[in-house]
Amino acid sequence: xxxxxxxxxxxxxxxxISTALIEELAQVCSCGTxxxxxxxxxxxxxxxxxxxxxxxxxxxxxxxxxxxxxxEYASVLTKHVLSLGIPxxxxxxxVYREDSYYWNGKLI
Amino acid sequence: xxxxxxxxxxxxxxxxISTALIEELAQVCSCGTxxxxxxxxxxxxxxxxxxxxxxxxxxxxxxxxxxxxxxEYASVLTKHVLSLGIPxxxxxxxVYREDSYYWNGKLI
Amino acid sequence: xxxxxxxxxxxxxxxxISTALIEELAQVCSCGTxxxxxxxxxxxxxxxxxxxxxxxxxxxxxxxxxxxxxxEYASVLTKHVLSLGIPxxxxxxxVYREDSYYWNGKLI
Numbered sequence: 001x002x003x004x005x006x007x008x009x010x011x012x013x014x015x016x017i018s019t020a021l022i023e024e025l026a027q028v029c030s031c032g033t034x035x036x037x038x039x040x041x042x043x044x045x046x047x048x049x050x051x052x053x054x055x056x057x058x059x060x061x062x063x064x065x066x067x068x069x070x071x072e073y074a075s076v077l078t079k080h081v082l083s084l085g086i087p088x089x090x091x092x093x094x095v096y097r098e099d100s101y102y103w104n105g106k107l108i
Numbered sequence: 109x110x111x112x113x114x115x116x117x118x119x120x121x122x123x124x125i126s127t128a129l130i131e132e133l134a135q136v137c138s139c140g141t142x143x144x145x146x147x148x149x150x151x152x153x154x155x156x157x158x159x160x161x162x163x164x165x166x167x168x169x170x171x172x173x174x175x176x177x178x179x180e181y182a183s184v185l186t187k188h189v190l191s192l193g194i195p196x197x198x199x200x201x202x203v204y205r206e207d208s209y210y211w212n213g214k215l216i
Numbered sequence: 217x218x219x220x221x222x223x224x225x226x227x228x229x230x231x232x233i234s235t236a237l238i239e240e241l242a243q244v245c246s247c248g249t250x251x252x253x254x255x256x257x258x259x260x261x262x263x264x265x266x267x268x269x270x271x272x273x274x275x276x277x278x279x280x281x282x283x284x285x286x287x288e289y290a291s292v293l294t295k296h297v298l299s300l301g302i303p304x305x306x307x308x309x310x311v312y313r314e315d316s317y318y319w320n321g322k323l324i
Binding site for chain 1: 111119122123144147149150204208210211212215
Binding site: 156158185198 | 238
């Protein structure tokens with residue numbers, strides 16, 4: 001963790017920003033870069049009977065870190081996505097409970 | 109938002125109900141049709157060692173709107189899915205926190 | 217329910233453990249084996265500009281069953297995943313609200 005599940009942004013686009021993005025996020029979170037998961041999720045979006053481009057959306061799954069860190073995280077993530085020429089992105093944070101997250105069967 | 113992530117129902121099936129479905133849901137939510145995201149997510153379901161059809165399941169991600177609107181939303185969504193000849197569908201709602209949802213880096 | 221959404225473990229690997237896994241989980245949950253959904257979700261993971269193997273991760277979606285059952289569930293699930301020769305797996309539980317989960321339009 002943190003996990004980022006990306007929809008509506010292509011794999012090559014994410015590849016092109018991944019190194020600088022994760023380095024900057026690691027500073028925001030004061031943790032190593034190897035804690036981050038960055039995954040593109042393929043979905044098929046539908047509107048008015050047609051397949052359409054998926055709206056750029058990133059869901060961040062992590063433990064609660066407070067509003068200030070969350071704002072900063074969203075700001076960094078948004079900056080890198082918009083640098084791709086993408087005009088809009090939405091980011092939602094989802095909090096995992098510490099009593100419900102296991103590494104190799106043990107609470108972490 | 110609202111976002112609907114659909115599993116176990118095919119893209120053409122969702123295409124065929126999408127226009128009427130979203131128009132009706134927009135009335136339930138008192139918002140424009142262009143707020144809705146409707147996305148099919150491909151998964152491979154497994155049971156007893158075999159690949160099987162994925163159980164029809166829709167996860168709705170949105171801000172809290174209360175029990176009455178939720179019931180009505182589920183009712184409309186279910187009605188359109190069952191109209192495809194699908195016998196069963198489960199729908200779960202997931203609430204995003206307003207302090208954790210960003211549009212272009214700003215809380216919305 | 218429970219639903220298990222699997223990332224970073226292949227479909228044949230999950231097939232090979234599915235029968236024994238679900239039988240054991242059904243005992244943990246005191247319910248029938250046909251309540252379980254086990255789905256592999258394909259994602260593309262990215263690190264340092266390259267596509268990399270996805271870290272083995274399973275998200276369990278269910279109703280709250282308490283710490284003891286959760287620990288036991290995680291333990292059984294981990295044991296079967298590690299039996300595949302996979303060295304690490306993370307498991308997160310996500311709780312559905314009973315006022316927000318519908319079967320065919322009705323709260324269950």
